[in-house]
Amino acid sequence: MDKINRDKLYLDAKAWVLEAGEQIRNKINEPRVIxxxxxPDDLVTEMDKQTEKFLVEKIKATYSDHYIIGEEGYGDELTSLQGTVWIIDPIDGTMNFVHQQKNFAISVAVFHDGIGEIGLIYDVMADELYHAKRSEGAFKNEELLPEPRQDLKLEESIVDMNHYFLCPNRIVDEKIMHQMIRTVRGSRTYGSAALELAYVAEGIIDAYLSMRLAPWDIAAGVVIVNEVGGNVTTLDGDELNMLGNNSILACNPKIQEQLLAFIKNGRK
Known part of the structure; x- marks a missing residue:
């Protein structure tokens, strides 16, 4: 993809994401259809569907030869990432949207022939846009995000993971995960994979772990984290499959091997 085409794609994507966010803010206090x-915890609202439909219509009207992967079913059925593919989550963190009316995001990525070219994560209620173009740096609004700390130690790290890792289950040994949590400085969970990946890129958390995420949950975040020099793999350290579900470890490279070791020891 040449720079001119990518720049136009980015400007269009940014404009549509910001417009979609404004529409959500304008309707945030209206009654919801949930x-x-x-x-029972996998929620969808009419706003998820309306937002995805808005974005898909904009893309298809402007780039009729592009493909779309979307959470709410307005996209295409794809078996490869050849060509230009938009990967959309209209509201990532729908439970937060329903219960808190904040801490959710619009997530949009553009891949070309399997390579992540553009990533946009828009924290709608905070009006904060994380964005990146491949090889051009990553930004929060107009502020360039720094590279990950080079002197980071695991004991100084903040790790984001949900409660499932810490409860008895068939996948991980919670005792090993408890040991990991006792080793790091602190743990967090925010309820939006897109925002959690953005926070890894920003450096306000140092790692994010998740058992199972779809491409639309992670695509934009992968572009942004990679652009600052962070790493995103499966929990086994393998390359991601952007056409299927993945476990996720996104982190500062300085603590990746230690986290992978904890996860390996904790896998049943």
Whole structure:
């Protein structure tokens, strides 16, 4: 993808994401239609669907030869990432959107022939846009995000992981995970994978672990984290599959091997 095309794609994507965010803010206090999908905690609202439909219509009207992967079903059924592919999560953190009316994000990535070219994560209520173009740095609004700390120690790290890692289950040994939490400085969870990846890129958390995420949850965050020099792999340290679900470890490279060792020891 040449620079001119990528720059136009980025400007269009940014404009559409900001417009979609404004629409959400304008309707944030309206009554919600809330449904469930795979389980009672997997929520979807009419705003998720409206936002994805808005973005898909903008993309298809402007770039008719591009493909779309979207959470709410307005995209295409793809078996490869060849060509230009937009990967969209209209509201990442729907539970936060429903219960808190904050701490959710619009996440949009553009991949070309399998390479992440553009990533946008918009914290709608905070009006904070994390964004990156490949090889051009990553930003929070207009502020360039720094590279990860080179002197970081695991004992000084803040690790983001949900409670599932710490409860008895069939996948991990919670005792090993408890040991990891006792080793690091602190643990957090925010309820939006997109924002959690953005926070890794920003350096306000040092690692993010998740058992199972879809491409739309992570695509923009992968672009942004990679652009600052962070690492994003599966929990086994393998390359991600951007057409399927993945476990996720996104982190400062200085603590990656130690975290992978804890995870390996904790896997059942």
């Amino acid at each position: 449904e469930t999908k795979s389980n």
